Amino acid sequence: MGYKDQIDFLKLPQHIAIIMDGNGRWAKEKGKLRVFGHRNGVLSVRDVVEGAGDIGIKYITLYTFSSENWNRPKLEVSAIMELMISTIHKEINNFMKNNVRLNAIGDLKMLPEKCYRELMGAINKTSVNTGIVLTLALSYSSRRELVQAAKNIACKVQKGELDIADIDEETFENNLYTSGMPNPELLIRTSGEYRISNYLLWQIAYAELYFTPKLWPDFRREDLFEAIIDYQKRERRFGMISEQLN
Numbered sequence: 001m002g003y004k005d006q007i008d009f010l011k012l013p014q015h016i017a018i019i020m021d022g023n024g025r026w027a028k029e030k031g032k033l034r035v036f037g038h039r040n041g042v043l044s045v046r047d048v049v050e051g052a053g054d055i056g057i058k059y060i061t062l063y064t065f066s067s068e069n070w071n072r073p074k075l076e077v078s079a080i081m082e083l084m085i086s087t088i089h090k091e092i093n094n095f096m097k098n099n100v101r102l103n104a105i106g107d108l109k110m111l112p113e114k115c116y117r118e119l120m121g122a123i124n125k126t127s128v129n130t131g132i133v134l135t136l137a138l139s140y141s142s143r144r145e146l147v148q149a150a151k152n153i154a155c156k157v158q159k160g161e162l163d164i165a166d167i168d169e170e171t172f173e174n175n176l177y178t179s180g181m182p183n184p185e186l187l188i189r190t191s192g193e194y195r196i197s198n199y200l201l202w203q204i205a206y207a208e209l210y211f212t213p214k215l216w217p218d219f220r221r222e223d224l225f226e227a228i229i230d231y232q233k234r235e236r237r238f239g240m241i242s243e244q245l246n
């Protein structure tokens with residue numbers, strides 16, 4: 001029996017977030033340049049997104065490039081940006097065929113002009129699709145997102161549109177890049193690192209965390225299904241005790 005047959009379709013997470021890590025080490029293991037790992041990582045993205053859409057996951061959010069990643073060697077950064085441009089261009093037809101709606105979060109204005117345009121074009125074109133929402137976190141920093149949310153809220157207070165007493169968690173949620181999306185119930189990180197690396201800090205407050213030693217280019221839909229099965233075995237108590245959950 002494959003992993004897919006073991007999934008309880010009544011208990012699917014709506015939103016899965018993934019920290020796709022380990023491309024560089026994967027390439028190094030093979031005696032290749034880091035960019036070879038990034039290129040192969042794209043194949044994992046395609047397979048995982050297709051697999052997730054296929055079983056009915058509604059949202060998948062992929063950590064693609066962090067704000068901190070701008071500090072990598074120039075050559076690697078430009079190779080990743082080039083790869084982004086060509087990948088988005090090539091994948092559009094697949095997105096249309098698979099009913100994928102593309103979305104992006106992060107400081108997108110930091111992206112090279114060509115990358116930004118390609119991305120916006122794809123987001124526009126796929127906006128008619130009604131299947132899985134694929135969100136790419138690009139030039140993304142969760143702390144920056146939170147600071148931005150605080151600024152937006154302060155601005156509304158200053159303009160007299162909002163009362164301080166009315167600021168609550170919902171106000172905050174509505175001012176995050178992820179406004180309108182459910183919070184991820186499951187966060188996966190590949191490559192055996194046990195950290196969050198400035199990803200979706202607010203949104204993962206109650207997410208189940210799943211770490212796998214597999215490097216991202218080796219991660220495929222079967223691995224995603226395995227993570228979902230693991231998630232489904234857990235008891236999510238939200239601060240209560242077992243007996244209170246039916």
Ligand code: IPE
Pocket residue numbers: 020021022023024025026064065066069080191
């Ligand atoms: C993840 O793989 C992709 C990005 C951060 C862009 P890495 O490039 O971080 O690969 P490792 O962690 O160095 O192996």
Ligand code: IPE
Pocket residue numbers: 019020021022063064065066069193195197
């Ligand atoms: C996190 O991976 C960012 C992405 C996967 C895009 P990193 O490889 O940049 O994170 P650290 O440096 O190991 O924390």
Ligand code: MG
Pocket residue numbers: 021022023
């Ligand atoms: Mg890494």
